[in-house]
Amino acid sequence: MRTLFHHPLSPFSRLARVALAEKELPFESQVEKPWERRDIFLALNPAAEVPVLVEADGTVVAGGWAVLEYLEEAYPDTPLLPREVAQRAEVRRLLAWFLAKFDREVTDNLVGEKMLRRLSGHGYPSAPAIRAGLANIHYHLDYIAFLAERRPWLAGAGFTLADAAAAAQLSCVDYVGDVPWDEHPEAKDWYARIKSRPSFRNILADNIPGCPPPKHYADLDF
Amino acid sequence: MRTLFHHPLSPFSRLARVALAEKELPFESQVEKPWERRDIFLALNPAAEVPVLVEADGTVVAGGWAVLEYLEEAYPDTPLLPREVAQRAEVRRLLAWFLAKFDREVTDNLVGEKMLRRLSGHGYPSAPAIRAGLANIHYHLDYIAFLAERRPWLAGAGFTLADAAAAAQLSCVDYVGDVPWDEHPEAKDWYARIKSRPSFRNILADNIPGCPPPKHYADLDF
DSSP: OOEEEEOTTOHHHHHHHHHHHHTTOOOEEEEOOGGGOOHHHHHHOTTOOSOEEEOTTOOEEESHHHHHHHHHHHOOSSOSSOSSHHHHHHHHHHHHIIIIIIIIIIIIIIIIIIIIHHHHTOOOOOHHHHHHHHHHHHHHHHHHHHHHHHSSBTTBSSOOHHHHHHHHHHHHHHHTTOOOGGGOHHHHHHHHHHHTSGGGHHHHTOOBTTBOOOGGGGOSOO | OOEEEEOTTOHHHHHHHHHHHHTTOOOEEEEOOGGGOOHHHHHHOTTOOSOEEEOTTOOEEESHHHHHHHHHHHOOSSOSSOSSHHHHHHHHHHHHIIIIIIIIIIIIIIIIIIIIHHHHTOOOOOHHHHHHHHHHHHHHHHHHHHHHHHSSBTTBSSOOHHHHHHHHHHHHHHHTTOOOGGGOHHHHHHHHHHHTSGGGHHHHTOOBTTBOOOGGGGOSOO
16 A cells, blocks of 8 residues: 655645545554654654655655646546646746755744644744744735736646645645735635645645644635 | 846756756846845846846746746757756756755755845854854755765766756855865765856856855865
Protein backbone atom coordinates (compact mmCIF):
# COMPACT_ATOMS: atom_id res chain seq x y z
CA MET A 1 0.00 0.00 0.00
CA ARG A 2 1.09 3.56 -0.74
CA THR A 3 1.85 5.53 2.45
CA LEU A 4 2.02 9.29 2.94
CA PHE A 5 3.94 10.60 5.93
CA HIS A 6 2.44 14.01 6.60
CA HIS A 7 1.37 16.49 9.25
CA PRO A 8 -2.04 18.19 9.34
CA LEU A 9 -0.49 21.65 9.91
CA SER A 10 2.08 21.33 7.10
CA PRO A 11 0.72 23.12 4.00
CA PHE A 12 2.97 21.06 1.71
CA SER A 13 1.52 17.90 3.31
CA ARG A 14 -2.01 19.12 2.73
CA LEU A 15 -1.16 19.88 -0.88
CA ALA A 16 0.17 16.34 -1.35
CA ARG A 17 -3.04 14.93 0.16
CA VAL A 18 -5.17 17.04 -2.19
CA ALA A 19 -3.06 16.03 -5.20
CA LEU A 20 -3.40 12.33 -4.30
CA ALA A 21 -7.15 12.74 -3.83
CA GLU A 22 -7.59 14.63 -7.13
CA LYS A 23 -5.80 11.78 -8.87
CA GLU A 24 -7.88 9.25 -6.91
CA LEU A 25 -4.78 7.47 -5.65
CA PRO A 26 -5.55 5.68 -2.38
CA PHE A 27 -2.96 5.94 0.38
CA GLU A 28 -2.42 5.08 3.99
CA SER A 29 -2.14 8.18 6.13
CA GLN A 30 0.76 8.29 8.58
CA VAL A 31 0.81 11.44 10.72
CA GLU A 32 4.44 12.37 11.38
CA LYS A 33 5.67 14.96 13.87
CA PRO A 34 8.88 15.93 12.08
CA TRP A 35 10.30 17.69 15.16
CA GLU A 36 10.49 14.31 16.91
CA ARG A 37 13.16 13.32 14.36
CA ARG A 38 12.34 9.62 14.54
CA ASP A 39 15.13 7.46 13.13
CA ILE A 40 12.77 5.65 10.81
CA PHE A 41 11.58 8.96 9.39
CA LEU A 42 15.08 10.44 9.04
CA ALA A 43 16.04 7.35 7.05
CA LEU A 44 13.26 8.24 4.59
CA ASN A 45 14.07 11.95 4.49
CA PRO A 46 17.31 13.16 6.09
CA ALA A 47 15.96 16.73 5.84
CA ALA A 48 13.32 15.65 8.40
CA GLU A 49 10.55 17.33 6.42
CA VAL A 50 7.06 16.19 5.52
CA PRO A 51 5.54 15.05 3.23
CA VAL A 52 7.24 11.82 2.26
CA LEU A 53 5.51 9.38 -0.07
CA VAL A 54 6.42 5.69 0.02
CA GLU A 55 5.05 3.65 -2.85
CA ALA A 56 3.94 0.02 -2.50
CA ASP A 57 7.14 -1.06 -4.32
CA GLY A 58 9.29 0.79 -1.76
CA THR A 59 10.07 3.87 -3.90
CA VAL A 60 10.62 6.82 -1.55
CA VAL A 61 9.73 10.33 -2.69
CA ALA A 62 10.93 12.81 -0.09
CA GLY A 63 9.86 16.43 0.24
CA GLY A 64 7.00 18.49 -1.07
CA TRP A 65 8.44 19.62 -4.42
CA ALA A 66 9.57 16.10 -5.25
CA VAL A 67 6.17 14.60 -4.34
CA LEU A 68 4.21 17.06 -6.49
CA GLU A 69 6.32 16.65 -9.61
CA TYR A 70 6.55 12.88 -9.07
CA LEU A 71 2.77 12.52 -8.92
CA GLU A 72 2.43 14.46 -12.17
CA GLU A 73 5.05 12.32 -13.88
CA ALA A 74 4.05 8.94 -12.49
CA TYR A 75 0.27 9.45 -12.75
CA PRO A 76 -0.35 11.75 -15.73
CA ASP A 77 -4.09 10.95 -15.88
CA THR A 78 -6.07 13.73 -14.16
CA PRO A 79 -3.20 16.19 -14.65
CA LEU A 80 -2.85 19.03 -12.15
CA LEU A 81 -0.53 20.98 -14.43
CA PRO A 82 -1.64 22.33 -17.83
CA ARG A 83 -0.18 20.73 -20.94
CA GLU A 84 1.50 23.80 -22.47
CA VAL A 85 4.98 24.63 -21.11
CA ALA A 86 4.41 28.38 -20.63
CA GLN A 87 1.20 27.67 -18.72
CA ARG A 88 3.00 25.07 -16.60
CA ALA A 89 5.55 27.80 -15.80
CA GLU A 90 2.72 30.08 -14.66
CA VAL A 91 1.44 27.36 -12.29
CA ARG A 92 4.95 26.89 -10.92
CA ARG A 93 5.39 30.64 -10.44
CA LEU A 94 2.26 30.59 -8.27
CA LEU A 95 3.38 27.41 -6.50
CA ALA A 96 6.53 29.25 -5.42
CA TRP A 97 4.39 32.25 -4.42
CA PHE A 98 2.18 30.21 -2.12
CA LEU A 99 4.58 27.52 -0.95
CA ALA A 100 7.51 29.84 -0.23
CA LYS A 101 6.39 33.50 -0.03
CA PHE A 102 2.96 33.00 1.59
CA ASP A 103 4.45 30.40 3.92
CA ARG A 104 7.22 32.76 5.08
CA GLU A 105 5.06 35.88 5.31
CA VAL A 106 1.84 34.42 6.71
CA THR A 107 1.66 30.75 7.72
CA ASP A 108 4.97 30.58 9.58
CA ASN A 109 3.98 33.67 11.55
CA LEU A 110 0.50 32.43 12.47
CA VAL A 111 0.34 28.63 12.43
CA GLY A 112 4.03 28.35 13.22
CA GLU A 113 3.91 30.69 16.19
CA LYS A 114 0.49 29.79 17.59
CA MET A 115 0.43 26.04 17.08
CA LEU A 116 3.72 24.46 16.05
CA ARG A 117 5.73 26.10 18.82
CA ARG A 118 3.34 24.68 21.37
CA LEU A 119 3.06 21.24 19.78
CA SER A 120 6.81 20.89 19.35
CA GLY A 121 7.69 22.50 22.67
CA HIS A 122 9.99 25.09 21.03
CA GLY A 123 9.59 28.34 22.96
CA TYR A 124 6.69 30.77 23.12
CA PRO A 125 4.72 32.54 20.39
CA SER A 126 6.26 35.82 19.21
CA ALA A 127 3.71 38.66 19.29
CA PRO A 128 5.52 40.71 16.60
CA ALA A 129 5.56 37.67 14.29
CA ILE A 130 1.82 37.13 14.80
CA ARG A 131 1.14 40.81 14.10
CA ALA A 132 3.20 40.58 10.91
CA GLY A 133 1.29 37.49 9.78
CA LEU A 134 -2.09 39.12 10.45
CA ALA A 135 -1.01 42.19 8.45
CA ASN A 136 0.54 40.26 5.55
CA ILE A 137 -2.45 37.98 4.92
CA HIS A 138 -4.52 40.87 3.52
CA TYR A 139 -2.10 41.45 0.69
CA HIS A 140 -2.15 37.76 -0.23
CA LEU A 141 -5.96 37.60 -0.14
CA ASP A 142 -6.00 40.67 -2.40
CA TYR A 143 -3.69 38.88 -4.80
CA ILE A 144 -5.98 35.82 -4.86
CA ALA A 145 -8.92 38.14 -5.58
CA PHE A 146 -6.92 39.87 -8.34
CA LEU A 147 -6.23 36.51 -10.01
CA ALA A 148 -9.71 35.07 -9.43
CA GLU A 149 -11.34 38.12 -11.04
CA ARG A 150 -9.33 37.64 -14.22
CA ARG A 151 -9.28 33.87 -14.58
CA PRO A 152 -11.63 30.99 -13.79
CA TRP A 153 -8.94 29.50 -11.51
CA LEU A 154 -5.78 31.07 -10.11
CA ALA A 155 -3.40 30.01 -12.88
CA GLY A 156 -5.83 30.00 -15.79
CA ALA A 157 -8.75 28.06 -17.23
CA GLY A 158 -8.54 24.95 -15.09
CA PHE A 159 -8.05 23.91 -11.47
CA THR A 160 -4.32 23.29 -10.96
CA LEU A 161 -1.72 22.77 -8.27
CA ALA A 162 -1.67 26.57 -7.89
CA ASP A 163 -5.22 26.54 -6.50
CA ALA A 164 -4.44 23.50 -4.37
CA ALA A 165 -1.30 25.18 -2.95
CA ALA A 166 -3.06 28.45 -2.11
CA ALA A 167 -5.91 26.51 -0.50
CA ALA A 168 -3.50 24.27 1.42
CA GLN A 169 -1.89 27.35 2.98
CA LEU A 170 -5.16 29.12 3.69
CA SER A 171 -6.75 26.03 5.19
CA CYS A 172 -3.88 25.82 7.70
CA VAL A 173 -4.35 29.48 8.66
CA ASP A 174 -8.12 28.96 8.75
CA TYR A 175 -7.56 26.11 11.18
CA VAL A 176 -6.27 28.66 13.70
CA GLY A 177 -9.11 31.04 12.77
CA ASP A 178 -6.92 33.79 11.32
CA VAL A 179 -8.32 34.26 7.80
CA PRO A 180 -10.37 37.49 7.62
CA TRP A 181 -12.81 36.06 5.05
CA ASP A 182 -15.46 38.74 5.54
CA GLU A 183 -13.07 41.46 4.40
CA HIS A 184 -12.17 39.55 1.23
CA PRO A 185 -15.36 38.33 -0.48
CA GLU A 186 -13.69 37.45 -3.83
CA ALA A 187 -11.08 35.29 -2.17
CA LYS A 188 -13.84 33.75 -0.05
CA ASP A 189 -15.85 32.86 -3.17
CA TRP A 190 -12.82 31.15 -4.68
CA TYR A 191 -12.16 29.25 -1.43
CA ALA A 192 -15.81 28.18 -1.25
CA ARG A 193 -15.36 26.50 -4.64
CA ILE A 194 -12.28 24.70 -3.33
CA LYS A 195 -14.03 23.60 -0.16
CA SER A 196 -16.76 21.89 -2.16
CA ARG A 197 -14.31 19.72 -4.11
CA PRO A 198 -14.29 16.07 -3.03
CA SER A 199 -10.46 16.19 -2.86
CA PHE A 200 -10.72 18.72 -0.03
CA ARG A 201 -13.10 16.72 2.20
CA ASN A 202 -10.30 14.98 4.01
CA ILE A 203 -8.59 18.33 4.76
CA LEU A 204 -11.80 19.73 6.21
CA ALA A 205 -12.10 16.68 8.47
CA ASP A 206 -8.71 17.38 10.12
CA ASN A 207 -8.95 17.54 13.87
CA ILE A 208 -5.77 17.70 15.93
CA PRO A 209 -6.26 16.20 19.41
CA GLY A 210 -6.50 19.02 21.94
CA CYS A 211 -6.53 21.70 19.22
CA PRO A 212 -9.90 21.55 17.43
CA PRO A 213 -10.52 23.94 14.51
CA PRO A 214 -13.05 26.80 14.78
CA LYS A 215 -16.65 25.97 13.92
CA HIS A 216 -16.63 27.57 10.45
CA TYR A 217 -13.50 25.64 9.38
CA ALA A 218 -15.31 22.69 7.79
CA ASP A 219 -18.49 24.60 6.97
CA LEU A 220 -19.13 24.90 3.23
CA ASP A 221 -21.28 27.96 3.91
CA PHE A 222 -18.82 29.92 6.04
CA MET B 1 16.97 37.37 -27.88
CA ARG B 2 16.42 35.40 -24.68
CA THR B 3 17.03 37.51 -21.55
CA LEU B 4 17.74 36.37 -18.00
CA PHE B 5 17.09 38.81 -15.18
CA HIS B 6 19.35 37.64 -12.37
CA HIS B 7 21.61 38.72 -9.53
CA PRO B 8 25.17 37.41 -9.01
CA LEU B 9 24.55 36.73 -5.30
CA SER B 10 21.26 34.87 -5.83
CA PRO B 11 21.94 31.12 -5.79
CA PHE B 12 18.76 30.41 -7.76
CA SER B 13 19.97 32.90 -10.41
CA ARG B 14 23.35 31.18 -10.59
CA LEU B 15 21.63 27.84 -10.99
CA ALA B 16 19.55 29.19 -13.88
CA ARG B 17 22.74 30.52 -15.53
CA VAL B 18 24.44 27.13 -15.17
CA ALA B 19 21.38 25.31 -16.54
CA LEU B 20 21.24 27.62 -19.57
CA ALA B 21 24.97 27.14 -20.16
CA GLU B 22 24.76 23.34 -19.81
CA LYS B 23 22.03 23.37 -22.43
CA GLU B 24 24.07 25.78 -24.57
CA LEU B 25 21.20 28.25 -24.76
CA PRO B 26 22.56 31.76 -25.37
CA PHE B 27 21.00 34.58 -23.36
CA GLU B 28 21.41 38.25 -22.65
CA SER B 29 22.37 38.85 -19.04
CA GLN B 30 20.41 41.54 -17.19
CA VAL B 31 21.60 42.07 -13.62
CA GLU B 32 18.59 42.95 -11.48
CA LYS B 33 18.67 44.27 -7.93
CA PRO B 34 15.33 42.89 -6.77
CA TRP B 35 15.26 45.13 -3.67
CA GLU B 36 14.94 48.17 -5.95
CA ARG B 37 11.49 46.85 -6.95
CA ARG B 38 11.60 48.44 -10.40
CA ASP B 39 8.15 48.66 -11.99
CA ILE B 40 9.34 46.94 -15.15
CA PHE B 41 10.67 44.03 -13.09
CA LEU B 42 7.57 43.76 -10.87
CA ALA B 43 5.50 43.50 -14.03
CA LEU B 44 7.53 40.43 -14.97
CA ASN B 45 7.45 38.90 -11.48
CA PRO B 46 5.14 40.41 -8.88
CA ALA B 47 7.01 38.41 -6.23
CA ALA B 48 10.04 40.62 -7.04
CA GLU B 49 12.34 37.62 -7.09
CA VAL B 50 15.12 36.64 -9.46
CA PRO B 51 15.65 34.82 -11.75
CA VAL B 52 13.15 35.68 -14.47
CA LEU B 53 13.61 34.34 -17.98
CA VAL B 54 12.07 36.18 -20.92
CA GLU B 55 12.10 34.26 -24.18
CA ALA B 56 12.54 35.92 -27.59
CA ASP B 57 8.80 35.40 -28.25
CA GLY B 58 7.92 37.27 -25.04
CA THR B 59 7.15 34.22 -22.88
CA VAL B 60 7.90 35.12 -19.25
CA VAL B 61 9.06 32.43 -16.83
CA ALA B 62 9.20 33.89 -13.34
CA GLY B 63 10.98 32.42 -10.35
CA GLY B 64 13.66 29.83 -9.84
CA TRP B 65 11.55 26.67 -9.66
CA ALA B 66 9.57 27.66 -12.73
CA VAL B 67 12.72 28.46 -14.73
CA LEU B 68 14.39 25.12 -13.92
CA GLU B 69 11.41 22.95 -14.79
CA TYR B 70 10.63 25.09 -17.85
CA LEU B 71 14.14 24.66 -19.26
CA GLU B 72 13.86 20.89 -18.81
CA GLU B 73 10.50 20.80 -20.56
CA ALA B 74 11.20 23.29 -23.34
CA TYR B 75 14.76 22.09 -24.10
CA PRO B 76 14.89 18.37 -23.35
CA ASP B 77 18.20 17.87 -25.20
CA THR B 78 21.08 17.82 -22.72
CA PRO B 79 18.73 16.86 -19.87
CA LEU B 80 19.70 17.92 -16.36
CA LEU B 81 17.23 15.52 -14.77
CA PRO B 82 17.51 11.72 -15.16
CA ARG B 83 14.91 9.96 -17.26
CA GLU B 84 13.47 7.60 -14.62
CA VAL B 85 10.78 9.11 -12.36
CA ALA B 86 12.18 7.83 -9.04
CA GLN B 87 15.62 9.20 -9.92
CA ARG B 88 14.07 12.52 -10.89
CA ALA B 89 12.45 12.55 -7.45
CA GLU B 90 15.87 12.04 -5.86
CA VAL B 91 17.25 15.05 -7.78
CA ARG B 92 14.27 17.15 -6.65
CA ARG B 93 14.74 16.03 -3.03
CA LEU B 94 18.29 17.36 -3.21
CA LEU B 95 17.17 20.50 -5.04
CA ALA B 96 14.89 21.27 -2.10
CA TRP B 97 17.76 20.45 0.28
CA PHE B 98 20.13 22.93 -1.32
CA LEU B 99 17.72 25.59 -2.57
CA ALA B 100 15.64 25.79 0.62
CA LYS B 101 17.44 24.19 3.57
CA PHE B 102 21.03 25.18 2.72
CA ASP B 103 19.84 28.63 1.71
CA ARG B 104 18.03 29.16 5.04
CA GLU B 105 20.74 27.61 7.23
CA VAL B 106 23.88 28.87 5.50
CA THR B 107 23.65 31.31 2.58
CA ASP B 108 21.07 33.65 4.09
CA ASN B 109 23.16 33.87 7.24
CA LEU B 110 26.45 34.54 5.45
CA VAL B 111 25.87 36.11 2.03
CA GLY B 112 22.59 37.63 3.17
CA GLU B 113 24.04 39.24 6.29
CA LYS B 114 27.47 40.19 4.99
CA MET B 115 26.67 41.35 1.46
CA LEU B 116 22.98 41.75 0.67
CA ARG B 117 22.22 43.88 3.74
CA ARG B 118 24.95 46.27 2.69
CA LEU B 119 24.08 46.29 -1.00
CA SER B 120 20.38 46.78 -0.36
CA GLY B 121 20.86 49.19 2.54
CA HIS B 122 18.71 47.08 4.90
CA GLY B 123 20.29 47.33 8.35
CA TYR B 124 23.48 45.84 9.71
CA PRO B 125 24.86 42.30 9.70
CA SER B 126 23.71 40.13 12.61
CA ALA B 127 26.67 38.52 14.39
CA PRO B 128 24.57 35.60 15.76
CA ALA B 129 23.27 34.88 12.24
CA ILE B 130 26.81 34.84 10.85
CA ARG B 131 27.95 32.52 13.64
CA ALA B 132 25.03 30.18 12.86
CA GLY B 133 25.90 30.15 9.16
CA LEU B 134 29.57 29.40 9.85
CA ALA B 135 28.55 26.53 12.15
CA ASN B 136 25.87 25.09 9.84
CA ILE B 137 28.03 24.93 6.72
CA HIS B 138 30.12 22.06 8.15
CA TYR B 139 27.13 19.78 8.34
CA HIS B 140 26.19 20.53 4.74
CA LEU B 141 29.75 19.96 3.49
CA ASP B 142 29.71 16.64 5.37
CA TYR B 143 26.49 15.73 3.59
CA ILE B 144 28.03 16.55 0.20
CA ALA B 145 31.00 14.35 1.10
CA PHE B 146 28.64 11.56 2.21
CA LEU B 147 26.86 11.66 -1.15
CA ALA B 148 30.01 12.13 -3.24
CA GLU B 149 31.63 9.09 -1.62
CA ARG B 150 28.71 6.87 -2.60
CA ARG B 151 27.83 8.17 -6.06
CA PRO B 152 29.73 9.65 -9.01
CA TRP B 153 27.59 12.82 -8.69
CA LEU B 154 25.36 13.99 -5.85
CA ALA B 155 22.10 12.46 -7.10
CA GLY B 156 23.51 9.41 -8.90
CA ALA B 157 25.45 8.42 -11.99
CA GLY B 158 25.29 11.70 -13.90
CA PHE B 159 25.71 15.43 -13.35
CA THR B 160 22.24 16.87 -12.58
CA LEU B 161 20.51 19.97 -11.30
CA ALA B 162 21.31 18.67 -7.78
CA ASP B 163 25.04 19.23 -8.37
CA ALA B 164 24.36 22.57 -10.03
CA ALA B 165 22.17 23.70 -7.11
CA ALA B 166 24.70 22.71 -4.44
CA ALA B 167 27.47 24.41 -6.41
CA ALA B 168 25.36 27.52 -6.97
CA GLN B 169 24.91 27.90 -3.21
CA LEU B 170 28.51 27.12 -2.35
CA SER B 171 29.84 29.48 -5.01
CA CYS B 172 27.86 32.34 -3.42
CA VAL B 173 29.29 31.52 0.01
CA ASP B 174 32.75 31.09 -1.54
CA TYR B 175 32.40 34.58 -3.00
CA VAL B 176 32.43 35.95 0.56
CA GLY B 177 35.27 33.57 1.47
CA ASP B 178 33.32 31.52 4.02
CA VAL B 179 33.68 27.95 2.74
CA PRO B 180 36.17 26.01 4.91
CA TRP B 181 37.40 23.89 1.99
CA ASP B 182 40.54 22.66 3.74
CA GLU B 183 38.49 20.94 6.44
CA HIS B 184 36.34 19.14 3.87
CA PRO B 185 38.57 17.55 1.23
CA GLU B 186 35.87 15.27 -0.27
CA ALA B 187 33.49 18.18 -0.81
CA LYS B 188 36.40 20.18 -2.21
CA ASP B 189 37.19 17.42 -4.73
CA TRP B 190 33.58 17.39 -5.88
CA TYR B 191 33.56 21.22 -6.19
CA ALA B 192 36.83 21.13 -8.17
CA ARG B 193 35.07 18.94 -10.72
CA ILE B 194 32.23 21.46 -10.94
CA LYS B 195 34.59 24.40 -11.28
CA SER B 196 36.23 22.84 -14.31
CA ARG B 197 32.94 22.53 -16.22
CA PRO B 198 32.54 25.06 -19.06
CA SER B 199 29.03 25.89 -17.75
CA PHE B 200 30.59 27.24 -14.56
CA ARG B 201 33.11 29.61 -16.20
CA ASN B 202 30.69 32.49 -16.25
CA ILE B 203 29.95 32.05 -12.52
CA LEU B 204 33.66 32.11 -11.70
CA ALA B 205 34.02 35.36 -13.65
CA ASP B 206 31.48 37.16 -11.42
CA ASN B 207 32.85 40.37 -10.00
CA ILE B 208 30.51 42.72 -8.16
CA PRO B 209 31.71 46.34 -8.37
CA GLY B 210 33.22 47.33 -5.02
CA CYS B 211 32.97 43.76 -3.65
CA PRO B 212 35.56 41.61 -5.44
CA PRO B 213 35.74 37.88 -4.58
CA PRO B 214 38.72 36.40 -2.71
CA LYS B 215 41.67 35.31 -4.83
CA HIS B 216 40.95 31.56 -4.67
CA TYR B 217 37.34 32.05 -5.84
CA ALA B 218 37.98 31.56 -9.55
CA ASP B 219 41.08 29.41 -9.11
CA LEU B 220 40.63 25.86 -10.40
CA ASP B 221 43.44 24.73 -8.10
CA PHE B 222 42.12 26.25 -4.87
